[in-house]
Amino acid sequence: MVIEMNEAPLQFVEYQKIIEPRSVKGRFRNIKTIILVLAYLVYFLLPWLPWSREVGPNQTIVFDLATHKYYLFNLVFHPQDILTLAALLFLAAVFLFFITTIAGRIFCGFFCFQTLWTDAFRLIEQKIQGTRVTRLRLKKQPWSSKEKLLKVGSTHALWLLLAFWSGLTFTLYWAEARTLIVEFFTGQAPFAAYLTTLIITVTTYLAAGVIKDAVCVHICPYSRFQSAMFDENTAIVSYDERRGEAEAGRAKPVKAMKSLQQRHEAGIGDCVDCNYCVQVCPMGIDIRDGLQIACIHCGLCVDACDTIMDKQGWPRGLIRYTSENALEGKKTSRFGVRTVGYGLATLAAAAVLIWSVVATQNLTVDVSQVRNPLFVVLSDGSVQNSYRFKFYNKTMKPADFNLTVEGIPEATVDIGKLENVHLEAGRGLRMFIRVRQAPSVNGAEKNRAIRFKLTPISGEFESPVYVDSQFIIP
Amino acid sequence: MIEKDPITGVETTGHVWDDNIQEFHNPLPRWWLWTFYATVVFAIIYWVIYPSWPVGSTFIKGINTITYQTDAGEEVTSHWNTRALLARDMQTGKSAMAQKAYLNEIAATSYDDIAKDADKLAFVESYGNGVFGEYCAACHQSGAGGVVGEYPNLIDDDWLWGGAPHEIETTLKIGRIGFMPAYEETFNDAQLTQVANYVLSMSGEKSDPALAAAGEEIFHGQTGGCHYCHTNEGTGLKSQGAANLTDKIWTIADVRGAETDEQRLERVKSVIHNGVNRVMPAWSSRLSDTEIKVLTAYLLNKRAGGQ
Structure with missing residues (x-):
């Protein structure tokens, strides 16, 4: 048997070439920079912003795991408010879908922390090592070169510093920042603080400094299911192939191909094949190959192409945000089923979120009737039922309640020697409570629905709180 | 000299069979190999610290020890093992210390003051439920409702031997013959x-x-x-x-x-x-004074009036 050995071997994994994107100036670069600065200001400064509270830390945002309280501005969330978190996550998801159907992966291109941190890392790299050309030249130098060692070394040192500060800042959200930062550097912080900082530092350094674009292509699930959300009406970064290639394809602006008129006569498109759009791409793709999974729609190739078009004095927009329909000369429909559906889901999720925050019960009461035994007959013939109560006062003020029962007029609530139900600020309480019915009642139903009424005496509560239960007689 | 396969560019060992079947040299990935070495080092350190190899009828105990108290109050130091770890945790662990602090408070508080403190009552209710379930529920039933004709109901307001705190305490300590x-x-x-x-x-x-x-x-x-x-x-x-x-x-x-x-x-x-x-048997030899106090407060809280 003759084996053909000349074929190239099967390659299952395509090795990633390291991308060295060229810098570019333009609209989208400016937008990206503004978003980066704003996001960093918010992320790095928020833990330091003071916030006055009657009870609790004087800090804008604290996720206090030890006491199960999550402070956000004027709101305090408790583990019981899990619905709010669920609504928030659902809103985030459907809003993302909604935006994606309209404008593609602009979250990826402009807001995702992977993009932001990679961008910041590249800005550092560019400041120290210079432009793309100098970086490529530096790369070719041997490691014995002092310049290379110094420049690459200081880049990585600065990357690590930014990664560390990102990790430390993340940790500061979970405790009182002013106290923790002192403890952190004096070696007195909890082990969890060091571990969290270490993990975030390492992952930030690796994701933004080493793995970079591969995160978006191979790790992030969102790039994979984005294709389910795009349609012909979605505005995406696209290359106008009809204009760029025309009948005879693209060509460099040499000799008789310099003016638009000459090119159009020869059937040649407007693309001058300068490759600038490819060089600036942080994902290392060629947008002229059409929509592809690696594209994060950051718009840097638009900036690059616009720069060239401006230089040529030709109209902008050879690469632009546009829909597939528009490129084919069809009408772009803004209100497709998908867009409207995701839009409605977004509104619904926002409504649920607002409702869950506004309508949060500041007092949670759980009552379960003691079932063993269901009732007990007392010496005067009256019947007693017992109940286990669980209260949680979510307000930041202590509160007192008067506990009464409705549904059996002759019944009394017995809380023993306690004066009333006293709940400390932001704390829970469990109580064993008895209800007695006078012996004179005859012919009553064996199982009666009753309602406990908690009338506020002091604290932040105004209207009474009711909770249903039942009363059983022999 | 390193030989390379001309088509794939992969290093070969130089071994060739049937003219064209070559043995390639594809070493283990470095990261994998170093991770493997690290696990070997980890295992050796583990053997030194923790119980590991069986040797005849015994085993290598490791250098790590745990000190805890037996039920008799003796201090015992043993090689590291999860049972000793549990015993120590139940004596000096964080939750155990918090429980002890509560028990000391209960021991130092009068029945009247316990009944006026919702926090202490909540502790009495949960701790007492455990003690009651272990020692009393076998006869008096888990809800303390008793069995008519056999074991008295403890949650009504009728007490054969007296329902004042000191009377309940005495009943618990010395037992009763009805x-x-x-x-x-x-x-x-x-x-x-x-x-x-x-x-x-x-x-x-x-x-x-x-x-x-x-x-x-x-x-x-x-x-x-x-x-x-x-x-x-x-x-x-x-x-x-x-x-x-x-x-x-x-x-x-x-x-x-x-x-x-x-x-x-x-x-x-x-x-x-x-x-x-x-x-009813006497419990003074089996329950501590504090446990008896918690049980008494637990029963007082359960019955009518909660006094």
Whole structure:
């Protein structure tokens, strides 16, 4: 048997070439920079912003795991408010879908922390090592070169510093920042603080400094299911192939191909094949190959192409945000089923979120009737039922309640020697409570629905709180 | 010299079979190899610190130790093992210390003050539930409702031996023997019926007035002598653990569970005929003073009035 050995071997994994994107100036670069600065200001400064509270830390945002309280501005969330978190996550998801159907992966291109941190890392790299050309030249130098060692070394040192500060800042959200930062550097912080900082530092350094674009292509699930959300009406970064290639394809602006008129006569498109759009791409793709999974729609190739078009004095927009329909000369429909559906889901999720925050019960009461035994007959013939109560006062003020029962007029609530139900600020309480019915009642139903009424005496509560239960007689 | 396969560019070992089958040299990835070496190092360190290899009938115990107290109060240092770890955790762990602090507070607080403190009551309720479940529930049932005729109900407001805190404490510590003599040889059936009617009448149950009047004679007279323990008013002597016959609570004769008047009468007669012989063991040797205090407070909180 003759084996053909000349074929190239099967390659299952395509090795990633390291991308060295060229810098570019333009609209989208400016937008990206503004978003980066704003996001960093918010992320790095928020833990330091003071916030006055009657009870609790004087800090804008604290996720206090030890006491199960999550402070956000004027709101305090408790583990019981899990619905709010669920609504928030659902809103985030459907809003993302909604935006994606309209404008593609602009979250990826402009807001995702992977993009932001990679961008910041590249800005550092560019400041120290210079432009793309100098970086490529530096790369070719041997490691014995002092310049290379110094420049690459200081880049990585600065990357690590930014990664560390990102990790430390993340940790500061979970405790009182002013106290923790002192403890952190004096070696007195909890082990969890060091571990969290270490993990975030390492992952930030690796994701933004080493793995970079591969995160978006191979790790992030969102790039994979984005294709389910795009349609012909979605505005995406696209290359106008009809204009760029025309009948005879693209060509460099040499000799008789310099003016638009000459090119159009020869059937040649407007693309001058300068490759600038490819060089600036942080994902290392060629947008002229059409929509592809690696594209994060950051718009840097638009900036690059616009720069060239401006230089040529030709109209902008050879690469632009546009829909597939528009490129084919069809009408772009803004209100497709998908867009409207995701839009409605977004509104619904926002409504649920607002409702869950506004309508949060500041007092949670759980009552379960003691079932063993269901009732007990007392010496005067009256019947007693017992109940286990669980209260949680979510307000930041202590509160007192008067506990009464409705549904059996002759019944009394017995809380023993306690004066009333006293709940400390932001704390829970469990109580064993008895209800007695006078012996004179005859012919009553064996199982009666009753309602406990908690009338506020002091604290932040105004209207009474009711909770249903039942009363059983022999 | 390193040979390379011309097509793939992969290093070869130089071994060739059948003219064109070559053995490539594809070493393990470095990261994998170093991770493997790291696990080897980890294992060796682990063997030194923790119990590891079996050797004959024993095993290498490792250098790590745990010190804890046995139930007898002896301090024991053993090689690292999860049972000792649990024992130490239950004695000096974070939760154990918090529980101890609570128990010390309970021990230092009067029953009256415990009843006025919702936080302490919540602790008494949860800790007491555990102690009660372990030692008391076998007879008195897990909800402390007891069994009529066998074990007293502890959540009503009728206490045979007294329901004041110190009385409950004493009952728990020294135990009780509940005894009523059998009247099978003293009373004939007519007398039994008369006394039973009187007993039913005392708590307002349906009874024959004539028979009850005759029964009253026997109850207060020398024939029955019931009043010695049950007192003239029928409210019972606490020092004897004698039942209060005037209230609505029946601890021995299941009058409440009877369906007919005859059955009700029969049940009372049966108790007088057979007598009562109940024993509650003493707990002072098995429970600490604090545990007894928690149990007492637990029962006080459960019963009517919560005092």
